[in-house]
Amino acid sequence: MIPNDTIIALATASGAGAIAVIRVSGKDAIAITAPLFRSIRGKDLAKQKSHTVHLGHIMDGERTIDEVLATIFNGPNSYTGEHVIEISCHGSPYIQQQIIQLFLRNGCRTANAGEFTLRAFLNGKLDLSQAEAVADLIASDNEASHQIAMQQMRGGFSNEIKRLRDELLNFASLIELELDFAEEDVEFADRNQFKALVDRIREVLKRLIDSFAVGNVIKNGIPVAIVGEPNVGKSTLLNALLNEDRAIVSEIAGTTRDTIEDEISIGGMGFRFIDTAGIRETIDVVESIGIKKTFEKIEQAQVVIYLVDGIQLMENDERLPIVKTELEKIRNKHPQKPLLFIINKADRLTELQQASIAQELPSALFLSAKTGTGIEKLTSELLNFVNTGALKNNETIVTNTRHYNSLLKALEDIEKVKEGIDLGISGDLMAIDIRQALYHFGEITGEITSDDLLGNIFANFCIGK
Numbered sequence: 001m002i003p004n005d006t007i008i009a010l011a012t013a014s015g016a017g018a019i020a021v022i023r024v025s026g027k028d029a030i031a032i033t034a035p036l037f038r039s040i041r042g043k044d045l046a047k048q049k050s051h052t053v054h055l056g057h058i059m060d061g062e063r064t065i066d067e068v069l070a071t072i073f074n075g076p077n078s079y080t081g082e083h084v085i086e087i088s089c090h091g092s093p094y095i096q097q098q099i100i101q102l103f104l105r106n107g108c109r110t111a112n113a114g115e116f117t118l119r120a121f122l123n124g125k126l127d128l129s130q131a132e133a134v135a136d137l138i139a140s141d142n143e144a145s146h147q148i149a150m151q152q153m154r155g156g157f158s159n160e161i162k163r164l165r166d167e168l169l170n171f172a173s174l175i176e177l178e179l180d181f182a183e184e185d186v187e188f189a190d191r192n193q194f195k196a197l198v199d200r201i202r203e204v205l206k207r208l209i210d211s212f213a214v215g216n217v218i219k220n221g222i223p224v225a226i227v228g229e230p231n232v233g234k235s236t237l238l239n240a241l242l243n244e245d246r247a248i249v250s251e252i253a254g255t256t257r258d259t260i261e262d263e264i265s266i267g268g269m270g271f272r273f274i275d276t277a278g279i280r281e282t283i284d285v286v287e288s289i290g291i292k293k294t295f296e297k298i299e300q301a302q303v304v305i306y307l308v309d310g311i312q313l314m315e316n317d318e319r320l321p322i323v324k325t326e327l328e329k330i331r332n333k334h335p336q337k338p339l340l341f342i343i344n345k346a347d348r349l350t351e352l353q354q355a356s357i358a359q360e361l362p363s364a365l366f367l368s369a370k371t372g373t374g375i376e377k378l379t380s381e382l383l384n385f386v387n388t389g390a391l392k393n394n395e396t397i398v399t400n401t402r403h404y405n406s407l408l409k410a411l412e413d414i415e416k417v418k419e420g421i422d423l424g425i426s427g428d429l430m431a432i433d434i435r436q437a438l439y440h441f442g443e444i445t446g447e448i449t450s451d452d453l454l455g456n457i458f459a460n461f462c463i464g465k
């Protein structure tokens with residue numbers, strides 16, 4: 001159901017700024033704004049062309065609230081597909097509120113979370129996965145997540161799904177047609193061609209499903225665990241990594257990383273350090289590497305950094321066999337997990353000492369968390385572990401859990417269809433599985449939706465989007 005009232009919300013971040021943008025959308029957007037806007041040149045806003053900008057004042061009766069720019073978009077050529085007015089006013093929260101209150105008194109309603117984008121979807125301006133990409137784009141905070149959200153918003157992913165769905169739909173209709181001619185035993189749908197199509201769909205689905213592993217870490221950051229005994233330098237290393245990143249980020253005026261304390265961006269990828277509170281507390285357990293908590297942490301991580309104190313290693317002969325055993329323990333328990341084995345405090349080791357350690361522990365990387373020597377090597381190793389091949393090749397990557405689940409279900413249905421073809425089952429049974437697969441494809445792009453689903457998706461948006 002397409003709503004027919006007119007909504008308003010602040011489109012820019014709340015709080016003070018140089019400029020704020022207030023967005024009005026709905027069939028009466030222009031009719032409501034025109035009498036509240038007094039053009040500098042005496043123009044009637046209601047008579048102006050679409051996609052034009054006008055300077056004037058927002059008037060509450062004879063009281064001037066602000067000097068603003070009003071931009072007109074006539075539907076359907078607007079973001080929402082409806083008539084839209086964007087008012088750029090001065091960015092004081094007081095002015096913003098005064099203007100919004102004025103519009104509310106004159107027939108507008110406050111927009112719900114995500115309602116502008118919901119209307120864009122209902123009016124066919126975006127499909128569902130593109131609408132979801134708008135939220136991802138706004139949330140993107142590194143190059144990789146930005147790139148994926150842009151690709152999805154442009155429709156890369158939905159086009160692929162839609163193409164497959166159309167081809168499958170075509171076959172479904174042919175098979176259903178056969179059912180109408182059941183007595184005559186005809187085959188409109190060429191079974192070999194159909195088999196080839198089903199195989200192709202399986203391949204694409206599998207690739208997309210696999211891409212979620214990459215997509216998910218890109219969107220949420222790659223989880224990294226730093227483990228090692230107390231006092232080996234875990235927090236020093238974490239701070240060194242965070243500071244290096246902060247130093248880079250703070251070169252860009254106005255950016256701050258205070259909110260995402262334990263996340264860093266290396267080569268455009270986000271890395272997230274897990275359970276850093278645990279690191280800072282420095283639990284006083286001698287063999288902390290052996291304790292359950294460490295292994296739980298390793299379990300959650302995609303990359304593990306195992307840190308050892310180089311000074312201890314030189315000064316205490318008993319350390320070497322212990323370190324070797326611990327290293328083996330981690331490797332045996334998690335053979336697939338990338339592990340970076342670091343000897344810290346290298347600033348206190350001579351080259352000769354490093355060489356003798358390297359002989360015993362050839363996979364070790366020497367580093368000083370204190371002076372920063374070797375950190376660059378560590379960050380480039382971290383990046384090496386991440387499979388960003390798909391990203392570099394510009395392949396479609398699935399980042400959304402909802403899409404992932406629908407793809408899994410679609411694959412299940414397609415496997416059944418394939419089995420059906422192989423077993424030569426009757427058209428009417430096959431048609432049921434094909435319809436199921438079509439249903440799950442449709443869930444992704446929004447050809448098939450329920451109010452609950454839409455409510456869930458758009459509730460996660462902010463108001464004004």
Ligand code: GDP
Nearest residue numbers: 230231232233234235236282344345368369370
């Ligand atoms: P954690 O318990 O593993 O988090 O260890 P900390 O980061 O708290 O470090 C323990 C001690 O080792 C502190 O006094 C650090 O200053 C020192 N430390 C850490 N990294 C280095 C390093 O690379 N070189 C030297 N010389 N000292 C270090």
